[in-house]
Amino acid sequence: MMITKFLRSRRPLAVAAALAVASASLTACGGSDSDDARSSGSATIRALLAAQPATLDPIVGARSAQIVWATMLEPLINTDKDLAPTDTGLVTSWTRTDATTWTFKVRPDIAFSNGEKADAAAVANTITLTRDAAASQLKSYFTNVTAIEAPDATTVVVKTKTPQYNIPDLLTTVYLVPPKYYQEKGSEGFAAAPVGTGPYVWAGANAGRDISVKKNPDYWGTKATNDGITFTWANEAAQRLALIQSKSVDISFDLPPAQASAAKSAGVDVVSTETAMKIIAFLDSTKAPFDDPKLREAAALAIDRDAIVKGIFDGQAVADAGLLNVKPGQQPSRSVTADAARAKELVGSAAPTVQISYPAAQYTNIEEVAQAVGGSLEQAGFKVTYVPLDYGTLVKRIIGRQVPGISIFAGVPNVAVPDYFVSGFLKTKSITGNCPDPKIDELAQQALEQDGAEQAAPIYDQLNTIGVVDKHCYVPLYRQVFNYATAPGVSGVVFGPLNTVDFTKTTR
Amino acid sequence: MKASTVRRVGSRLASLFASLLIALSLAFLLGRLSGDPTATILGPLAPPEQREALRHELGLDLPLVVQYFDYLRGILTGDLGQSLQFYQSNTSMIADRLPYTLQLVAAGMGLAVCVGVPLGVLAATREGTWWDRAASTVALLGQSVPVFWFGMMLVVLFAVKLGWLPAGQSGTPKHLILPALTMSVYPMAHIARLTRASMSEALAEPYIDSARARGLGNRRVVWRHAFANAMMPILTIVVLQTGILLSGAVAVEYVYSWPGLGQLALQAIQFRDFPLVQAIVVFGALVFVLLNLVVDVLHSIVDPRVR
Numbered sequence: 001m002m003i004t005k006f007l008r009s010r011r012p013l014a015v016a017a018a019l020a021v022a023s024a025s026l027t028a029c030g031g032s033d034s035d036d037a038r039s040s041g042s043a044t045i046r047a048l049l050a051a052q053p054a055t056l057d058p059i060v061g062a063r064s065a066q067i068v069w070a071t072m073l074e075p076l077i078n079t080d081k082d083l084a085p086t087d088t089g090l091v092t093s094w095t096r097t098d099a100t101t102w103t104f105k106v107r108p109d110i111a112f113s114n115g116e117k118a119d120a121a122a123v124a125n126t127i128t129l130t131r132d133a134a135a136s137q138l139k140s141y142f143t144n145v146t147a148i149e150a151p152d153a154t155t156v157v158v159k160t161k162t163p164q165y166n167i168p169d170l171l172t173t174v175y176l177v178p179p180k181y182y183q184e185k186g187s188e189g190f191a192a193a194p195v196g197t198g199p200y201v202w203a204g205a206n207a208g209r210d211i212s213v214k215k216n217p218d219y220w221g222t223k224a225t226n227d228g229i230t231f232t233w234a235n236e237a238a239q240r241l242a243l244i245q246s247k248s249v250d251i252s253f254d255l256p257p258a259q260a261s262a263a264k265s266a267g268v269d270v271v272s273t274e275t276a277m278k279i280i281a282f283l284d285s286t287k288a289p290f291d292d293p294k295l296r297e298a299a300a301l302a303i304d305r306d307a308i309v310k311g312i313f314d315g316q317a318v319a320d321a322g323l324l325n326v327k328p329g330q331q332p333s334r335s336v337t338a339d340a341a342r343a344k345e346l347v348g349s350a351a352p353t354v355q356i357s358y359p360a361a362q363y364t365n366i367e368e369v370a371q372a373v374g375g376s377l378e379q380a381g382f383k384v385t386y387v388p389l390d391y392g393t394l395v396k397r398i399i400g401r402q403v404p405g406i407s408i409f410a411g412v413p414n415v416a417v418p419d420y421f422v423s424g425f426l427k428t429k430s431i432t433g434n435c436p437d438p439k440i441d442e443l444a445q446q447a448l449e450q451d452g453a454e455q456a457a458p459i460y461d462q463l464n465t466i467g468v469v470d471k472h473c474y475v476p477l478y479r480q481v482f483n484y485a486t487a488p489g490v491s492g493v494v495f496g497p498l499n500t501v502d503f504t505k506t507t508r
Numbered sequence: 509m510k511a512s513t514v515r516r517v518g519s520r521l522a523s524l525f526a527s528l529l530i531a532l533s534l535a536f537l538l539g540r541l542s543g544d545p546t547a548t549i550l551g552p553l554a555p556p557e558q559r560e561a562l563r564h565e566l567g568l569d570l571p572l573v574v575q576y577f578d579y580l581r582g583i584l585t586g587d588l589g590q591s592l593q594f595y596q597s598n599t600s601m602i603a604d605r606l607p608y609t610l611q612l613v614a615a616g617m618g619l620a621v622c623v624g625v626p627l628g629v630l631a632a633t634r635e636g637t638w639w640d641r642a643a644s645t646v647a648l649l650g651q652s653v654p655v656f657w658f659g660m661m662l663v664v665l666f667a668v669k670l671g672w673l674p675a676g677q678s679g680t681p682k683h684l685i686l687p688a689l690t691m692s693v694y695p696m697a698h699i700a701r702l703t704r705a706s707m708s709e710a711l712a713e714p715y716i717d718s719a720r721a722r723g724l725g726n727r728r729v730v731w732r733h734a735f736a737n738a739m740m741p742i743l744t745i746v747v748l749q750t751g752i753l754l755s756g757a758v759a760v761e762y763v764y765s766w767p768g769l770g771q772l773a774l775q776a777i778q779f780r781d782f783p784l785v786q787a788i789v790v791f792g793a794l795v796f797v798l799l800n801l802v803v804d805v806l807h808s809i810v811d812p813r814v815r
Binding site for chain 1: 556559561562565593594595596601604605608660663664667668671674675676677678679762763764765767768771772774775778779780
């Protein structure tokens with residue numbers, strides 16, 4: 001009765017208004033521990049990402065989140081500006097005791113921020129987790145590792161089944177976790193409050209809203225010049241632009257070309273960096289039409305990567321002529337140059353049909369790129385059909401060898417070693433398996449057994465020539481350019497091409 | 509309670525339960541059609557044996573029927589599975605994000621009701637005048653303008669150009685203003701149009717003439733007599749629109765990076781995190797069924813003919 005009277009009166013309107021006011025008040029009261037970090041003065045850096053980090057557990061997490069966890073956790077081995085391993089990190093030296101044994105020396109007297117020792121046992125435990133954890137992201141890199149031992153507090157010995165020169169390179173993407181804490185908390189618990197040896201320590205998070213880290217006063221290395229970082233995220237690129245333009249954030253990462261240009265026009269500082277992400281067209285040499293080497297050559301000659309970069313990206317990408325040149329700025333010794341007339345001649349009048357599969361909306365302008373590749377092939381005399389797929393389906397079909405013709409997708413090396421792409425794309429038992437050749441397999445093994453990267457380089461160059469220039473199984477297209485913007489007065493952001501950022505010298 | 513009432517309640521509950529079961533089954537099936545999640549989780553270069561191990565861990569290698577019954581059992585026990593992307597319980601993630609969406613929906617719907625109802629009443633009581641035409645135009649615009657575009661325009665004007673309000677994200681009452689305003693536009697227009705139509709009908713009833721003849725003031729006639737009788741469809745639409753906003757605030761949350769359920773749903777879809785997508789769909793279905801029940805209860809309270 002009371003309710004009926006209430007509903008029949010004008011009170012519902014008043015209640016709605018009160019609700020709106022109450023909800024606003026709720027928002028005001030909704031802060032938590034990381035609010036303190038968010039507003040702790042001008043020395044806290046506000047960094048805006050394109051997506052919420054999935055998990056802050058480096059063992060199972062995708063490398064896209066390392067921009068956040070790498071503020072608190074450190075890789076076992078640091079890299080220099082050329083992405084080569086250096087002795088400045090937790091592991092200070094390494095020697096190849098014999099063809100299959102590596103000995104690493106760990107920096108003494110380092111501790112995690114929770115007090116646990118960051119010694120050789122911790123390093124061995126992290127490598128073991130990386131190799132054995134069911135959902136480990138890097139598991140497949142470490143299948144050749146047979147034993148990991150810590151004979152004393154500063155020595156770690158790693159044994160491999162067959163010789164492998166790039167073990168130190170692989171350790172540049174393995175982040176040290178505290179053994180006891182990780183075991184006690186498990187993956188989910190660790191990700192909720194990571195503990196590491198890095199220049200920052202966990203400050204708090206608001207679910208779905210932000211993550212904050214604060215300066216580690218006990219950091220073993222050069223301490224951060226700012227008080228901390230608050231990470232927020234915005235999926236929409238126009239929002240990331242608006243937030244930097246309205247000075248709501250200090251750094252806005254991952255601006256696509258259109259937003260980067262708009263930011264520049266509005267007077268915002270934009271930094272553009274060539275990344276290691278390579279977009280490649282894979283030709284399946286095991287099925288028609290590309291089981292015919294002449295048609296593979298025709299396709300490789302028809303595709304003009306320079307025109308794609310100029311026409312579609314307006315220079316916001318870098319034409320890439322090689323498959324195994326994993327470091328930004330590198331190009332192979334030999335490559336294929338577009339020649340439309342020769343391509344047409346090779347196709348002749350047969351008009352073979354080619355299917356182009358690509359992951360729709362997965363990468364910037366990928367639709368236009370697929371259309372450009374198709375257009376070039378049509379000009380050469382091919383008949384083209386387009387198969388846009390969702391990323392998961394495309395990968396599934398590639399693994400199932402169900403993608404005849406051409407598939408276009410990206411290769412992103414977690415570490416700057418050519419073997420990453422050799423194992424992934426070139427070998428007969430690779431993921432794509434589109435260019436089976438015993439000679440490639442033999443050379444791939446031979447390269448790994450060399451003493452070091454320098455000795456292996458000519459073999460990788462030869463492998464690149466076989467896959468790209470001689471057999472035309474791969475048509476490298478371009479490398480993506482990564483843009484980020486900084487608000488006025490913000491300086492000292494150091495961005496690495498493998499998605500790492502050093503914030504320690506950042507000021508605002 | 510009368511036997512006919514019991515029968516009616518029973519039949520209504522059965523129909524709601526059937527709708528819920530259909531929605532849950534569709535969510536389950538659609539989740540299984542979204543490609544191979546292991547490719548997304550492990551990346552394209554993971555070896556097949558690692559994929560198989562993960563498929564086993566996720567229970568994807570079990571027969572579909574077994575997966576389906578496990579899924580229903582999980583819903584009954586409040587276990588909506590684990591996110592593939594965030595490695596967290598879906599139930600706790602939804603619970604974390606729900607307060608943000610509730611804030612936004614409460615503010616947006618509060619604004620929509622506060623503006624939409626008076627606007628509709630104004631148009632109905634001044635039918636044919638420029639007030640009516642202006643109110644109808646505002647309502648029409650509100651229903652036609654794309655939410656996404658409207659949100660971006662507000663950001664450009666109030667955040668980028670004028671610098672008065674934050675461009676997005678959450679944290680303070682100021683952060684709520686633009687998203688709530690954006691969210692309120694469509695339901696406000698809907699409520700205004702419906703109120704106008706409903707009030708016009710009510711104002712033409714003989715009991716209104718009778719009330720006026722008894723010398724009652726215009727305000728009392730409009731609000732206590734006409735509005736009270738015109739309220740039923742408005743209440744229905746407010747409750748149902750609340751359900752739509754609760755489970756579909758995707759565009760607004762995306763534009764403003766608001767950390768609610770819509771944003772979570774979008775992230776789940778982008779990552780093909782099918783257990784999380786499924787959990788959000790299940791939650792949406794539960795909300796709808798619950799709100800339909802609320803509508804039924806409200807009807808029976810407000811209108812004795814429905815009892």
